[in-house]
Amino acid sequence: MNILLTGGAGYIGSHTYLALAEAGYTPVIVDNFSNSHRGVLQRLQAITERPVLCEEGDVLDTAWVEGVLRKRRIGGVVHLAGDKAVGESVAKPLKYYRNNIGGAVSLLEAMQAAGCEVMVFSSSATVYGDPASVPIAEHFPRSHTNPYGHTKLVIEDMLAALNTAQPSWKIAVLRYFNPVGAHASGLIGEDPSGIPNNLMPFIAQVALGKRAHLQVFGNDYATPDGTGVRDFIHVSDLAEGHVAGLKALLERGESLTVNLGTGRGHSVLEVVKAFEAASGRPVAYQFAPRRPGDIAQCYADPSLAEQLLGWRASRPLDQMCADSWRWQSKNPDGYR
Ligand code: UFG
Numbered sequence: 001m002n003i004l005l006t007g008g009a010g011y012i013g014s015h016t017y018l019a020l021a022e023a024g025y026t027p028v029i030v031d032n033f034s035n036s037h038r039g040v041l042q043r044l045q046a047i048t049e050r051p052v053l054c055e056e057g058d059v060l061d062t063a064w065v066e067g068v069l070r071k072r073r074i075g076g077v078v079h080l081a082g083d084k085a086v087g088e089s090v091a092k093p094l095k096y097y098r099n100n101i102g103g104a105v106s107l108l109e110a111m112q113a114a115g116c117e118v119m120v121f122s123s124s125a126t127v128y129g130d131p132a133s134v135p136i137a138e139h140f141p142r143s144h145t146n147p148y149g150h151t152k153l154v155i156e157d158m159l160a161a162l163n164t165a166q167p168s169w170k171i172a173v174l175r176y177f178n179p180v181g182a183h184a185s186g187l188i189g190e191d192p193s194g195i196p197n198n199l200m201p202f203i204a205q206v207a208l209g210k211r212a213h214l215q216v217f218g219n220d221y222a223t224p225d226g227t228g229v230r231d232f233i234h235v236s237d238l239a240e241g242h243v244a245g246l247k248a249l250l251e252r253g254e255s256l257t258v259n260l261g262t263g264r265g266h267s268v269l270e271v272v273k274a275f276e277a278a279s280g281r282p283v284a285y286q287f288a289p290r291r292p293g294d295i296a297q298c299y300a301d302p303s304l305a306e307q308l309l310g311w312r313a314s315r316p317l318d319q320m321c322a323d324s325w326r327w328q329s330k331n332p333d334g335y336r
Helices: 009-024 039-048 060-070 088-091 095-112 147-165 199-208 235-252 268-279 303-311 317-330
Strands: 001-006 026-031 053-056 074-079 118-124 170-176 178-180 214-217 232-234 255-260 285-289
Touching: 001 009, 001 285, 001 303, 009 039, 009 199, 026 060, 053 170, 060 074, 060 095, 074 095, 074 178, 074 235, 088 147, 095 147, 118 147, 118 235, 118 285, 147 170, 178 235, 199 214, 199 268, 199 317, 214 268, 232 235, 232 317, 235 255, 235 303, 255 303, 268 317
Parallel strands: 001 026, 001 074, 026 053, 074 118, 118 170, 170 255, 178 232, 214 285
Antiparallel strands: none
16 A cells, blocks of 8 residues: 655654554655755665655645545545744744644645545644643653644644544654664664754764853753653654554554553653663763753553554663664764
């Protein structure tokens, strides 16, 4: 079955491409390459030993997407395309509302016109805002603290409204925790442009000698060592979660919303130590003030995903670090 994979050239998209291909689906990438690299396509081809199907364009172009859905006889859509930097969303909110919400509306209209009603959507643990307790279960109240998070929340609500109006739609909402790591081949991985916003790529660049030291944002949180605690999940586990979500929709036909996390929290300092062990390199760090908008701890109750999808994350923190280091050290300049 042909599956449209929007944002398929990105970090999570490229790993999801491999998981879909591994499971016997034929992924067709749609990407505008605004925050991804064409170089990833050759890598995907090298790993799968198959030509990569890619349509370059924007999900905001409804008529074009409808044409792609028809031409490629698409049986389901995995929608990852979107902007994802929290800080940028505060500075440029309209960009986020247009690209993320406008992009989702456009894609859904194209799907409706083409008669494709199966969608897996990439949401985020950010929809839980500052949770009252951990682990976080799906029924927890949702809120948002920045425009990026707001777009995820609005799209979730939009999908629910569509599903109420048209019960024939099958929709899986996947709430990601903190994806890190890279494919075991070392051929694909995260390639942020400029200074990385996120912890793991920043640590990897310190280990590589590209950056002098990590700033640890806050050491006075109410956590075991005072630094922030997150549910880091290997991107290949996350990718397999998309396949499990898609299969559940196609086989059982019931819409669902699940967390994709490991259920374990690790602190910033634990990640630093694990990365040093995996890479054999020192990771210098300095404590810095808390980053505005950060919460103390965030980790998933992943039991619903296991119950509904038969999926659970299996790759531990040391493997996340080892795979991240393999990618970073083999590709010091990413795909460039
Ligand atoms: N951190 C540092 N130094 C850095 C970068 C991060 O100490 O240079 C700390 C943060 O303060 C936080 C932890 O590392 O405690 C993780 O930070 P990330 O930026 O890697 O990840 P976040 O948890 O802040 O954000 C992620 C995704 C967002 C999503 C959010 C909530 O990147 O898209 O989870 O689900 F919105």
